[in-house]
Amino acid sequence: MSETAESLHIAVIGTGVIGAAWVSGFLAAGHTVTAFDPAPGAENRLRSQLTDRTASASAPQTDQIRFASDIADAVADADFIQENGPERLEVKQSMLADIAEAAPPNAIIASSTSGFAPSEIAARTRNKPERIVVGHPFNPAHLVPLVEVVPTPNAPTEVVERALEIYRSIGKKPILVRAELPGHVVNRLQAALWQEAYSLVNRGVVSVADIDTAISYGPGLRWAVLGPLALQHLSGGEGGMQHVLDHLGPPQEVWMHDLEQVHLDDQLKDKLVAGVDAELFGRDEKRIAAQRDSMLRDIIELKKRYEELP
Structure with missing residues (x-):
């Protein structure tokens, strides 16, 4: 790992193109991953994508992934959660509220949203919404290092610093966006x-x-x-x-x-x-x-x- 030798338990919610890229990156860095996606055949598609990448030098350790039965199961003991649901505000709000209810109190919750502000997507969250940040990657997300990290205005400093540290641990190059803007930076x-x-x-x-x-x-x-x-x-x-x-x-x-x-x-x-x-x-x-x-x-x-x- 690039920044820390600490192995974390990561939950990835939504395993489409972006979610699969996150899974690959977290596994390659030595973290364990629990994934969830309600779409039919999602687990097989994810494992197939991960297998396709095993020829690279930083191949993901596919034995370090488990596919969960639902969101609550996926995030139950996660240190860090990456949400990759559809880019629809009401869907994001519902998913993040459910994630926050089931996740450990100290788990950081990041959303891959490409345009919504963290305050918007956290609007229905009652369980520590200040730990929700945007962690927006760029396509092809399994290769491009950049991640935009956007915290809510009242986010604790330790949440922001921890999110940046975790992204660096998987070889990403995060930038901190200090204001909520449509489309980020x-x-x-x-x-x-x-x-x-x-x-x-x-x-x-x-x-x-x-x-x-x-x-x-x-x-x-x-x-x-x-x-x-x-x-x-x-x-x-x-x-x-x-x-x-x-x-x-x-x-x-x-x-x-x-x-x-x-x-x-x-x-x-x-x-x-x-x-x-x-x-x-x-x-x-x-x-x-x-x-x-x-x-x-x-x-x-x-x-x-x-x-x-x-």
């Missing part, structure tokens, strides 16, 4: 980029394929190494960020104020779908996804070799 950053990309396509300035080339062969390469603000600092030479903001800030502001809002009406949706179809025409999308995952593994391993990078 990273989805909002992505939405800002999508907004301008959609606008440029809608206005006929550039094709969908050229948007993707512009990012993946341009700033996307740099963003895999350093974040946009650190890169901006480096671009300022000896003057660093101060020089960039003093001398290039004014034209940047002009660009930012020129960005256009878009509405995803049917006409724009058709343009985007047709553009992606044209970009990927004749290519095997399963191979694309497999090659994406392979390259992500290589990039993540490469980043570990450069200790000066934050």
Whole structure:
């Protein structure tokens, strides 16, 4: 384990694509897992997915997992619970209320929700709702290290620090989001980029394929190494960020104020779908996804070799 030698008992509620990725990560780090999903055939699908990953160097220990009969059984003696139910507010609220009633009083409860605030999803929880946090991963979640941790405004410091520590223990790179915002932080950053990309396509300035080339062969390469603000600092030479903001800030502001809002009406949706179809025409999308995952593994391993990078 990367941060601690402590072995924890983890409960994973919901074992679809995201839930299975969490199970894989917790098992590979040496924790024991109890999983629950009410969908027919869920256990077999999960075990099949875990078996498919046993060829990797960090293969999950599949003998350290048990599939529970219900939520109460799954969380009864858990140290940490990761909920991955459907992204519907009323479903999240009901599931988390049930989890909190059955879980040990000191267990931390994390939700993989991609957009709801922890206060929203904890609204029906009566048993220590302040221990509910958002723990939002990114696809493909079994590979990408980032996790957004969003606590409720009244969350105890020890709950927040413990959640961060547990995610680090499975090789994740958690960030602490200090305010409740729709979409948290990273989805909002992505939405800002999508907004301008959609606008440029809608206005006929550039094709969908050229948007993707512009990012993946341009700033996307740099963003895999350093974040946009650190890169901006480096671009300022000896003057660093101060020089960039003093001398290039004014034209940047002009660009930012020129960005256009878009509405995803049917006409724009058709343009985007047709553009992606044209970009990927004749290519095997399963191979694309497999090659994406392979390259992500290589990039993540490469980043570990450069200790000066934050």
